[in-house]
Amino acid sequence: MRKHFWLIIGLSWLLAACGSRFFAPPTPTPLPPTPTFTVTPQPSPTTTPSPTPTLQLPDIDAFSIRTHPDGNLYTGDHISLEIIVPDSAIIGGQYSLQVADESGEILGEADFTSFGIGGRQQATLFWVWDTAGLEAGAHEISLTLLPDGLTWTKTITLLPEEELARTDRFALWAYEESDCCLLYYITDTAAQRDIAALLTSADHQAADVMNQFDIEFDEPIIVTLMSRVIGHGGFAGSEIYISYLDRNYAGNDFDIVLHHEMVHILDAHLGGNLRPSILVEGVAVYLSGGHFKPEPLMPRAAALLDLVNDENGGSWYLPLAPLADDFYASQHEIGYLEAGALVEFMVNTWGWDAFNKFYRQIEPGHGGQAAAIDRALQTHFGITLDTLETQFIAALNTLSPTPELRDDVRLTVDFYDTVRRYQQMLDPSAYFLSAWLPDGPQMRQYGITADLARRPNSIENITLETLLATADEQLQASQYSRGAEIVQAVNAVLTALEMGVTQPFDAHPVAAAYYAAVHWLTEIEYQVQRIYIEENGIRAEVSALGNYLMVLELGWDGENIYLQQSQ
Ligand SMILES: [Zn+2]
DSSP states (O other): OOEEEOOOSSOOEEETTTTEEEOOOSSOOOOOOOOOOOOSOOOOTTSOOOOOOOOBOOOGGGSEEEEESSSSEETTOEEEEEEEOOTTOBOGGGOEEEEEOTTOOEEEEEEEEEETTTTEEEEEEEEEEEOTTOOSEEEEEEEEEETTTEEEEEEEEEEOGGGSOHHHHTOOEEEEEOSSEEEEEETTSHHHHTHHHHHHHHHHHHHHHHHHHTOOOOSOEEEEEESSOOTTSEEESSSEEEEOOTTOTTOOOHHHHHHHHHHHHHHHHHOOSOOOHHHHHHHHHHHHTSSSSOOOHHHHHHHHHHSBOTTTSSBSOOOHHHHHHTTTTSOHHHHHHHHHHHHHHHHHHHOHHHHHHHHHTOOOOSSOHHHHHHHHHHHHHSOOHHHHHHHHHHHHHTOOOOHHHHHHHHHHHHHHHHHHHHHHHHOGGGOGGGOOOOOHHHHHHHTOOGGGTOOOOOHHHHHHHHHHHHHHHHHHTTOHHHHHHHHHHHHHHHHHHHTTOSSGGGGSHHHHHHHHHHHHHHHTTOEEEEEEEETTEEEEEEEOSTTOEEEEEEEEOSSOEEEEEEO
């Protein structure tokens, strides 16, 4: 195992392992532009093209502005900006946004385009403002909407760099390599602490995926370990990004997520003209033996037929054609579960080779992804998508999911709906449809770690995250009623926050106890990772210096916290 650290100031490095050259970071150049967002709806071949919609320029105050990295901003930060178009407005690619500093120097410009999986309309300026050398305090930047020239200003307060936690201030990108992979991580994080085990896991998962696809893959698989939660904890493009941290509130099994993302990398390498989303994700879930954890896919999908949708009285099962046409906007856990079970059903029916040939020969054409799947099914297997669905449901109906399995499916969906509710309200950079996930190679090139490390760190955030992490542990341990109670506690607090209640954590006794413990521990400068309420008090897993965990036993009389014992 070789170890490399990147020093980023004033040095240039030749990184032999991946053939890239790394330079000192004077001013980052913006990322390559993403395709311009088209406001005209895609005309179908049988309709006349729609006219260009009338532009509705929103009031400038209606734009929302987000700064990155998350949390407080410090001198020395490379600050990024998202200028988000209000929901009701359509301005499209004809407009761009220019940013200037207080001296009038133009820092950068970006078109309004579609951003993220959800296609939110915004101007995105990556690392547009390098604050190195600036005085701490309030600074005013100006934002100009072009070509109209409407300008407004935003005040950004920079704290002195010296106030940044030492580990964050001196954080570097480092990497280690294994047989399969290059694992990039940020120094002084849980990933660095556990890197040996993570490298072993990577080799194991890569060997398994290559075996499943029956291919040798010689290129190194590049994995960036993020020390904050983004989305549900895993992404794959040309590289893999996985959340690895002690307070991982998106609760997932690292091996499974890594396996899932490695399937995406090798699957993309094997190629195909269309590869519909439902089958891309279905293949990844099926070959990983589960979505977020190992799980029996067909019996769990059968449980969906029994679960009743409160809104329409139907079942939780999502019909395949609409699911295939709008996969990522559909309920996340149900969509992935059905997709994995469907692939399992097809492989069991026709064998892997026939399924694989069908999957890679699906062609785009008239209609959406469901229509493309339908055509390919007829060509390869002589059945329509409707017939496949009838057979799939018939197979599910032969199974009898246990009440425990139904509880597990129901609570998994509740848990992740709650995770996303928390993200949308209090950790919006993490919300998967508009996740803030800058380009890994550029972050390494410029030595920027904060975007994947800093996160909202208020007592409210930490308390809700520790609650979610415990809820996940309870569900993984099949402690459904305890897990459900904690999910309920999180939702009670989020509802109280939405209503503007002054003491939102009083909305649920479990939340109140967590809040008291987190408050007490944070005051004495521990990083709180986990909290457990036990018969005789509260057990807390915390870290202080570095990332070494320690356990504290706390007393709790319903009002006051006190230390009983530390280990
Ligand atoms: Zn996936």
